[in-house]
Amino acid sequence: MNIIECVRLTRYAFCMRWIRHITTCFAVLAVTATPSFANEIGDADKGEAVFRECSSCHSVGQGAKNRVGPHLNSLFGRRAAAIEGFNYSNGLTRMGKDGLVWDFDLLDRYVENPKAFASDTRMAYKGLKDAQQRADLLAFLRRYSDDPSNIPEAAPTAAGTDHSVDAAILAIQGDPEYGEYLSSECVSCHQLDGDYDGIPGIIGWPVEDFVVAMHAYKDKFRPHPVMQMMAGRLSNEEIAALAAYFEAAGS
Amino acid sequence: MKLNRRLFMGGAAAGAAVATLSAPMAHASTNGKPRVVVIGGGAGGATAARYIAKDSNGEIDVTLVEPTRSYYTCFFSNLYMAGFRELGSIAHSYGKLASEFGVNVVHDWAVGIDREARTVTLAGGATLPYDRLILSPGIDFVDGAVEGWDVTQQNKMPHAYKAGSQSELLKAQIEAMPEGGTFAMVAPPNPFRCPPGPYERISMVAHILKEKNPTAKIIIADPKEKFSKMALFQEGWGRHYDGMIDWIGPDFGGGNVSVNPDTMTLTIDGEETKVDVCNVIPAMKAGRICEIAGITDGNWAPVNPHTMQSRVDENIHVLGDASHQGDMPKSGFAANSQAKVAAMAVRSALTGSKLFPAKFTNTCWSLIDADDGVKVGASYEATDEKIAKVDGFISQTGEDSALRKATYEESIGWYAGITSDMFG
Structure with missing residues (x-):
């Protein structure tokens, strides 16, 4: 695939990320010149090649240990942030407590855009946009899970995997004064001093992270009933206003 | 006036x-x-x-x-x-x-x-x-809401529905109950402050008694057919405090109650019971x-x-x-x-x-036993007629212990958040 195909097949915002991403992906691209949309279960052998990029931080297979990232044995069906002693981000830890269990669909979304899934994730990986490559990667990882039935045998579709927030939404300039009013609903639970005390601090988040996170709740992509309800009633403009307010509140 | x-x-x-x-x-x-x-x-x-x-x-x-x-x-x-x-x-x-x-x-x-x-x-x-x-x-409190009770009796039969000395008093009375004694609650009719409050209290009383006085009994006389988070509480009572709690709803006379603070008796539908602690929460x-x-x-x-x-x-x-x-x-x-x-x-x-x-929100967390938290909440908007519910959620029965623990921890975070929002 070249950049022009990328522009044709995906949205502009994706492509800019793709361009930033392309140097790190180069080795992967060399072995997987496949179309961008996966309609069937991936090829585990190809996935092994995709995994090379992950292997600088993660190990899988016999004797795999936690390294920069947690080991990936028995990943399917494992609760998020479940490996004891590994220092997960607060976000993933909470998702695990909220009942998130890794399955094909959730892993596919996470690998596609880790920050959209858990904005404070410690996984310093920009995401893998190519659905076929993700399918291949997950097919490979499935070999190391106890219960591979967690991967559907039928084709996983790309539906719901494209969670990135539309560029037009990200471009909305929020009104911080309106955000301050709206924020009064947030601070009944989230402490303004940023303390993490059972409920995460939300002060000083970059606008984009905040907007992506709120839309992920609004679209019921992140699991948490209170946040899904709160985000669900906010308009795009209101989310932008809150993002503008909370970013400024941290400075 | x-x-x-x-x-x-x-x-x-x-x-x-x-x-x-x-x-x-x-x-x-x-x-x-x-x-x-x-x-x-x-x-x-x-x-x-x-x-x-x-x-x-x-x-x-x-x-x-x-x-x-x-x-x-x-x-x-x-x-x-x-x-x-x-x-x-x-x-x-x-x-x-x-x-x-x-x-x-x-x-x-x-x-x-x-x-x-x-x-x-x-x-x-x-x-x-x-x-x-x-x-x-x-x-x-509504005068005369519970026959035999008024605020002059609140030391013998505390309400503990305004926190502080009443909470200390009720706690002390529970801890001083004789072995195998009876704790009674007269629950209020709707509408009242903190709808899950009486039932969280029952859970907390059961938690103390299970540790310190496991043969003690708890009676609730309730004028309501249903109460907040009823399925969650009843499931939790069965799981943590099996056989200890007797909820008497209106079908069994829970709404027809009088008390006598001098004799420490509670009469439900004509049947008098001697109790050791009586928590009266009037209308x-x-x-x-x-x-x-x-x-x-x-x-x-x-x-x-x-x-x-x-x-x-x-x-x-x-x-x-x-x-x-x-x-x-x-x-x-x-x-x-x-x-x-x-x-x-x-x-x-x-x-x-x-x-x-105007936008409004509410979430109420309740604790059923250590690390077993549940919650209910909703969002609201202003109409000309009333504050109207828009959307809501409630914890489910059968949730696993990790989720319940997380819900409890969330309530601790909320407490810190709301009290700093109130008092700075």
């Missing part, structure tokens, strides 16, 4: 009326600043005082009238009784409201309101003029100052949902438990949420600041 009800801002006129409120109103005061007096320093009043003072940047004089120097939150007072919290951890001072936000905190009782002159009289004799008055007095009404102000209709004070203004007097806003507003439960969270809407409306009326559409 005779009630002279002028229902204002009813029906379709409310929207237009809200818009005109954003023009500053004429006001008279000694130092040229508009004055707001807030009566009651709980989740509604403390929040309203803080937000008005904070957001008006000194343009509005805010006085908070609250008799107690140290405020004990009703929320989490059940957790104190079970030993999950220290009493000190649910006590809060008003010092920061004064020192950081410039609120004039007056520790006194408001005993009179002259709506024509727009003044509040205090028990100590002072008179406070206001341009806007915010009433957030919480609840009082409730708005804090009495609302009656004194002449703004109640029945037991509660009706409000305009857009601004929390009294339907009777547009210069008075009523918050929290005392208000009759629609679908929101009477909870600290709800009062805190309503306070922010009222604070915005008051600022807008007095200084011309922006008025945004």
Whole structure:
């Protein structure tokens, strides 16, 4: 695939990320010149090649240990942030407590855009946009899970995997004064001093992270009933206003 | 005071009326600043005082009238009784409201309101003029609601529904129960403060007894067919305290109750039972100052949902438990949420600041046993008729222990969040 195909097949915002991403992906691209949309279960052998990029931080297979990232044995069906002693981000830890269990669909979304899934994730990986490559990667990882039935045998579709927030939404300039009013609903639970005390601090988040996170709740992509309800009633403009307010509140 | 009800801002006129409120109103005061007096320093009043003072940047004089120097939150007072919290951890001072936000905190009782002159009289004799008055007095008990009980009996049969010394008393009585003794609760009829509160309390009492007095029994006489989070509590009682708790609903006479504090007996549907501790939670009404102000209709004070203004007097806003507003439960969270809407409306009326559409939220967490937390919540909007529920959620039966623990931890975070939102 070249950049022009990328522009044709995906949205502009994706492509800019793709361009930033392309140097790190180069080795992967060399072995997987496949179309961008996966309609069937991936090829585990190809996935092994995709995994090379992950292997600088993660190990899988016999004797795999936690390294920069947690080991990936028995990943399917494992609760998020479940490996004891590994220092997960607060976000993933909470998702695990909220009942998130890794399955094909959730892993596919996470690998596609880790920050959209858990904005404070410690996984310093920009995401893998190519659905076929993700399918291949997950097919490979499935070999190391106890219960591979967690991967559907039928084709996983790309539906719901494209969670990135539309560029037009990200471009909305929020009104911080309106955000301050709206924020009064947030601070009944989230402490303004940023303390993490059972409920995460939300002060000083970059606008984009905040907007992506709120839309992920609004679209019921992140699991948490209170946040899904709160985000669900906010308009795009209101989310932008809150993002503008909370970013400024941290400075 | 005779009630002279002028229902204002009813029906379709409310929207237009809200818009005109954003023009500053004429006001008279000694130092040229508009004055707001807030009566009651709980989740509604403390929040309203803080937000008005904070957001008006000194343009509005805010006085908070609250008799107690140290405020004990009703929320989490059940957790104190079970030993999950220290009493000190649910006590809060008003010092920061004064020192950081410039609120004039007056520790006194408001005993009179002259709506024509727009003044509040205090028990100590002072008179406070206001341009806007915010009433957030919480609840009082309906006289004669439980036969045989009145406030003079509250040491023998505590209500513990206003936190502080009553909470300490009830805790001490539970801990002093004889082996195999009986704890009884007379539960209140709707509507009342904190709908899951009595049932969380039962859970916490059972938690203590299971540890210290496992053959003891718990009886609840309840006039209601159903109660908040009923399925969750009943599942939890079965799981943690099997056989200890006997809930007697109205079908079995739970609504036909009298007590005798001298003989420590509880009579349910004619059948007398000797009990060791009797927690009487009578029917409730708005804090009495609302009656004194002449703004109640029945037991509660009706409000305009857009601004929390009294339907009777547009210069008075009523918050929290005392208000009759629609679908929101009477909870600290709800009062805190309503306070922010009222604070915005008051600022807008007095200084011309922006008025945004009212939004309300509520979440109530309850603890069933250690690390077994559940929650229920909803979001609301203002219609001309009432505060109307938009969307909601509730914990499910059968949730795993990790999720329940996370829910409990979330409630601890919420407590820290809301109390700093109230008191700074």
